[in-house]
Amino acid sequence: MEGKKVEQFYSPPPKLGKWEGFRVFLWNSETGQFLGRTGASWAKILLFYVIFYAVLSGFFGAMLAVFYQTLDPNAPKWQLDNSLIGSNPGLGFRPMPPESNVESTLIWYKASDEGNYLHWTRELDKFLEGKKDTHERSAVNCDYGRPAPAGKVCDVDMTSWGQCTKLNKYGFSRSAPCIFLKLNKIFGWEPKFYNNTKDLPALMPADLKEHIRQEEKANRLDTVWVSCAGENPADVENMGAIQYIPRRGFPGYYFPFKNTQGYLSPLVAVFFEKPKYGVLINIECKAWAHNIIHDRFERRGSVHFELMVD
Structure with a gap:
């Protein structure tokens, strides 16, 4: 053991x-x-x-x-036809409906109730805020044949826009609203103007053709023209007379967009003088140039909105 x-x-x-x-x-x-x-x-x-x-x-x-190192901070890498947005600009309108109804294109208000149309005028105030104090952004007065020099941008002077100013509440208080149109910015895009009135497209409205012939005498053909009309015969009748302020198009000296600091997009205010009350009016506006293709379904070169004034 x-x-x-x-x-x-x-x-x-x-x-x-x-x-x-x-x-x-x-x-x-x-x-x-x-x-x-x-x-x-x-x-x-x-x-x-x-x-x-x-x-x-x-x-x-x-x-x-x-x-x-492969990117330019002032220019997109892919431009025009090589980019996702392409080379056919769209047309936009302001003011826009509330964010709660972002998919809507209806501008509906009661002119006799300031609280009712206040949203629309405030939206325009915000949108146009960037057009003010232009001297701080080195903006200069441009004209046909006198574009902005290098490093400068063309001014958008809204002081003489009559009814379509903040002081006049953009006409909303008088049942004669102003709707602002803008051409969407595409870097490097240059419009091909209708420099020959004989080449005007057949689908262009007759009143716009006549207007272009008048502008030809003043040598102002370098313009992206704008037309607005009711989509249906009833809409044409209910829309009434309109004015384009300050002119019927976007002057060519604002193009091309090169992302210059302080750049101001040109605007066209469509002043509806006396739209019919209590009726929904379908309106389509188009921008006109040789290289602008209109497609209502894809919203290319045109914009649709509804207007109803009670």
């Missing part, structure tokens, strides 16, 4: 209660472990992740720096 080895058996650790087991997991005084690891183990894993994320961040930063 003296030379016989004594067999030793493994004995499992004592069973601990839930709270006792959790306390040992937080700090085991026998092994010196915190949350299941010793101090040296925690130091090693912390060092590993610090090095890992430092290398990862450095690699990401280097790739981002290389990527930015």
